[in-house]
Amino acid sequence: MDAAQISVTVGGVGVIGFILWFFFGPRQATAARAGAGGVQEVEVLVRGGYTPDRIEVTQGRPVRLTFLRQESNACTEQLVLSDFGLSRVLPEGERVSVEFTPDKAGEFTFHCGMNMVRGTLVVKPA
Numbered sequence: 554m555d556a557a558q559i560s561v562t563v564g565g566v567g568v569i570g571f572i573l574w575f576f577f578g579p580r581q582a583t584a585a586r587a588g589a590g591g592v593q594e595v596e597v598l599v600r601g602g603y604t605p606d607r608i609e610v611t612q613g614r615p616v617r618l619t620f621l622r623q624e625s626n627a628c629t630e631q632l633v634l635s636d637f638g639l640s641r642v643l644p645e646g647e648r649v650s651v652e653f654t655p656d657k658a659g660e661f662t663f664h665c666g667m668n669m670v671r672g673t674l675v676v677k678p679a
């Protein structure tokens with residue numbers, strides 16, 4: 554192989570590595586920040602998905618998730634967190650808060666009304 558072929562090969566391996574990391578690498582969770590009264594607060598942007606889409610909270614302490622939907626696509630109009638019996642309508646451009654206290658640890662999915670757009674709530678044991 555000459556230098557050009559080597560650089561193309563090395564570059565290709567790098568791109569493949571990046572793609573594998575991007576899709577299959579460890580997902581970074583966003584930890585809730587401590588708000589007033591010990592409430593664990595997280596703001597979630599709803600636009601083409603949930604940002605962040607992996608939220609970490611602690612079991613047994615109140616959580617407030619505030620969703621701001623910045624898209625008109627009807628898909629994400631409904632928010633469902635069925636493991637905690639929660640469901641909300643998210644009007645475009647309005648902040649909608651969901652408050653609950655996670656009484657169980659584990660990973661729970663929140664999603665749109667059609668279960669197409671998803672996020673994960675990670676509840677860590679206290």
Ligand SMILES: [Cu+2]
Pocket residue numbers: 627628629665666667668669670
């Ligand atoms: Cu949907």
